[in-house]
Amino acid sequence: MISIGKTTHIRRLQNPVSGRILTVALDHAPSYGVLAGLENIVSALQKVVAGKPDAILLMRGPAQLVYEPYAGRIPLILKTSTLSPFHPNRDVWVTEVETALRLGADGVGMALTVGSEEQAGLIANLSSLVREAERVGLPVIVHAYPNGPLVPPDQVHSAKQVCYAARLGMELGVDIVKTFYTGSAESFAQVVQAAAPALVVAAGGPRLDTDEDVLNMAEGVVKAGAAGITFGRNVWQSADPSAMIQALARVLHHGDSAAAAKRYLPQLEHA
Numbered sequence: 067m068i069s070i071g072k073t074t075h076i077r078r079l080q081n082p083v084s085g086r087i088l089t090v091a092l093d094h095a096p097s098y099g100v101l102a103g104l105e106n107i108v109s110a111l112q113k114v115v116a117g118k119p120d121a122i123l124l125m126r127g128p129a130q131l132v133y134e135p136y137a138g139r140i141p142l143i144l145k146t147s148t149l150s151p152f153h154p155n156r157d158v159w160v161t162e163v164e165t166a167l168r169l170g171a172d173g174v175g176m177a178l179t180v181g182s183e184e185q186a187g188l189i190a191n192l193s194s195l196v197r198e199a200e201r202v203g204l205p206v207i208v209h210a211y212p213n214g215p216l217v218p219p220d221q222v223h224s225a226k227q228v229c230y231a232a233r234l235g236m237e238l239g240v241d242i243v244k245t246f247y248t249g250s251a252e253s254f255a256q257v258v259q260a261a262a263p264a265l266v267v268a269a270g271g272p273r274l275d276t277d278e279d280v281l282n283m284a285e286g287v288v289k290a291g292a293a294g295i296t297f298g299r300n301v302w303q304s305a306d307p308s309a310m311i312q313a314l315a316r317v318l319h320h321g322d323s324a325a326a327a328k329r330y331l332p333q334l335e336h337a
Contacts, residue, residue: 079173117301124145242266281314
C-alpha cells in the first residue's frame, strides 16, 4: 500500500496541468567531471530555477549549500548515490534517507547500472533504500541504465534492454524509473508498459545535436504515455536554459508539438 505521505510527495513533483514531471538534473559533476554549464553551481541553479521546472535533482552538497533560496518554491529530489570517472560502473551510496528528510526533499534517487559486474551490490543498495524510504513515506526514483560492460554497446538503448532495466526497478519497489529513451514513441511505450505501475521518465542523456532534437525527444515521451522527463545537459548546456525549460514545458504540459514549442527558444543552435 502506498502511504498518504508518499502520495503527497509524488503529487508535489507532478505538474498540476498535465500530471507529468519535468525535472532538471544538476548531479553530473561527481560522475562525469565539471562539465560545461556546471562550472558555477550557483549560476547554473539560478538559470534553471528561472525556467520553473517541476523539480530539481541535486547531490547533498549543493542541496545544503545553495538550494535554500529556492526551498518551497521548486521540489527537490536528492540523489543518494554516485559513481565517478574512475569507477564508472560502481555506484556508491553516499546519503541517507534521513538527510533527504532534513533537507525537505520530495524524493530520493539512486542509480542502478544494469549489466555491470557490480549489479548484485547495486540491487542490494537500492532494495535497502526502498525499505528506508518506505518507512518515512518518501518516493524512490531509480536511474536504471542498461549500460554496464556486459550489455553489448549496440543494445544499450534497445527496447529489450531498457525494458528489463525499468522492470527491475519496479520489481524492487521503486516509485519512478528514470531510464534511457529508446528512440521512438512506439518503443518507449513498451518500456512504460513493462515498468507499470511504476512511473517512467526519460533521461536526456548527452547533449543532442540541436535544440529541436531535444524537443522531439520530449514529444516522443509524451506520445509514449510516460510520466515525464529528467534532462540535464540538454537544458543547462543550451543557449538559454530558462527558455529551454519553458519550451519543454509547452510539450510536456500543454500538448504543443516540438515544432510549435521551438518558438520559445532563442534563434540560436549550439555547434
